[in-house]
Amino acid sequence: MSDLFFTLLLLCDSALRLAAPLVLAALAGLYAERSGVVDIGLEGKMLGAAFAAAATAAVTGSPWLALLAGIMTSIGLALVHGFVAISQRGEQIVSGMAINIAVAGLAPTLANAWFHLNGQTPILEDGARFTSINLPFANALSDVPVLGPIYAEVISGHNLLTYLAVALVPLGAWGLFKTRFGLRLRAVGENPGAVDAAGISVHRLRYIAMTIAGILCGIAGTALSIGLSAGFVRDMTAGKGYLALAAVIFGRWYPVPTFLACLLFAFADALQGQLQGTPLPFVGEVPVQFIMMLPYIVTVVVLAGFVGKIDAPKASGIPFTRDR
């Protein structure tokens, strides 16, 4: 029993760690889509930021400069997407995909040119990374039954960006539903004409949303390369951007449900890590490839089976023109 409890705690701990970039990217997607811009380029922004952060950390040794570089890179990509989608009224899916493909090629190429490590960045020292933080009293409290181990194993011991990701969920919800900015942002994703008629610039709001998405994806990418890992490797986002979009849909464009969806996907991911090489009851050992499919199967099943009617922001993906 206590063994199972402990395994479960480890799973939750690992799920929370894996969830951090996912949560940040999902919040980015949520803000973008709430403003009426479809952002399939979350993946590319994250990957670009992951590379920029790892490269900066490798050169300067400072995780903070790395975070800044990640964020700036991601904002840059977000504004490219914004320019295409908002100002030029281009096809948003194409623009997002273009960013994904471009970054997937560009990042390893630059890494190879600068570091000559076969498309990777150097393995980082701990000082150049966001390493895990032990929360106060974690050791002291670990003897308290049930709650103690939860605090010590699951809640304590993550890196700063993970705590930031979790803190941004209520903050994001507050911003969206309790502020003037949030009201306008949601309106512009539903009926930009109404926002325009109220004398607010639709384009400006959408650019702000894209910038927010850029910042969030920047943190997500940084968390990936210098938080979870110690450097950049080719394609290290591995579809997390798309998974984040799925979480946004599953969470119906609300921050807290989206966060929970991210946790679900991350839990599946943690579970596949745990199950690799472990014989299962009744079926024995399952080939590792099947286990690795788990998070994606969960995604498909969840999206196909449990989402039901989708109430996306009505103006999402539609460029705004004043037709009069």
Add this chain to the structure above:
Amino acid sequence: MYAIEALSISKRFGAVQANRDVTLQVAKGTIHGLVGENGAGKSTLMNMLYGFHAPDHGTIKVDGKEVSFKGPVEAIRKGLGMVHQHFMLVDTFTVIENIVLGFESDRRMAPTLASARDKLLKIEETYGLAVDLDALVADLPVGTLQRVEILKALYRGAETLILDEPTGVLTPQETAALFEVIKTLRGEGKTVLLITHKLGEIMGITDNVSVMRAGTITKTFKTSLTNENELAEEMVGRTIIREVNKELTEAHRRILRVDNLYAEDDTGKTRLNGVSFDVHGGEILGIAGVSGNGQSELLEIITGMRAPSGGSVIYTDLKVAKKNRAADAEKLRGNGMGHVAEDRHRFGMVGPMTAAENTILGYQGRESFYQGIFLDPGKVRAHCQSLMDDFDVRPPTPDLPLKNFSGGNQQKLVMAREMAQEPDLLIVGQPTRGVDIGAIAFIHSRLVEMRNKGRAILMVSSELEEIMTLSDRIIVLCDGRITGTGRPEDLTETDIGLMMAGRYEKEAS
């Protein structure tokens, strides 16, 4: 004292002179009507008054002071409020959230909403505009949404309200309620500029009325000193005959039977709830109702664009549509069913294609247009030319893209195309939507002519006057059910209005 003045303003968009030397003066505390055909320049004028566009020449004055707005917000700050034809509301927001949008008193919502609520309750009381501030906009009927828009304008401090075609989607009862509100506004010293194409409304409520034609205001009347005919003639610039000549037709065979039809729209919402009726040769069956009460789905099913979820459609003696099986639109056309689609631009024509090409759409397989296996452009053009002559389509140039024609001429050409095939049954949705007055009379007379020849016509219209003038029998749809039937001579507009609201059932033979 004028609340708002446009003094000889002009506006050009590319090659189009949308407004030419327009002068409009609206006296403070009055209800001023603005009438004009589609394309007369009313919208351009309004957009300049409201700051969406700047005039090329001329000046705009508010309360006697010259203004030049850089955007709607400046107009709003000067006390102008606009209720757009298409409501500018966010469906997923509550009424109060919609009202404060863009005019929040605080960065946080809680204090914004609290102060707005106090202010709004006072406005509601003053003007008799009861609206539940916490209701979700998506759940409210259009009549209420209109009140929300007015409330919004008043909240933003409007002294002058511009209402653009406010009654287009309202039942007669809702219209009456709206006019009470407008009169209250005048009573409280507000100024109202009412844009409409319904002359009856102008006569009923305005103090003054200006007529716009071809980009300029041709005349301003004191309403009590004019009448509908004079206004109509001023609008088109010539005398028009607004009469139809219905001959007595004997009872003909049944052409169409709609039997206990059920349908759902694309979102799965039930739109038709057991609708049954027959259409016979030699009659026009008019279907009345506020838009969105199942008319579109009914037309789509009959013409083969949608499958019913229950019931059947029998055309001549063939069961053409039944549960989950749509009729074959092409076969229907081949068997003499013509269709003038409700949404002309989506289903009735292809704008970028030439007028000639548009006149064979749906009939492009007919041998008479071919030379061997190839379409013969000469034959197609000649076909179009004869239709244009017959229906007085202007300009009579078959090679012009159809989108360059006015709405009325587009509709005439579409109608000509369908009537040219001498159909046994003509399905017409909104025969005169977006059509100018001159063309309305023409289209009406052609429909009646066809009926007099013993053909059957099923007409859906949200214009009550049209339904009353043309129909031999009327069916009223509300919420997917038939809520009233009768002959026009046995029904008053009030009866139909109540039926349209689903609150009245009167069976007449």
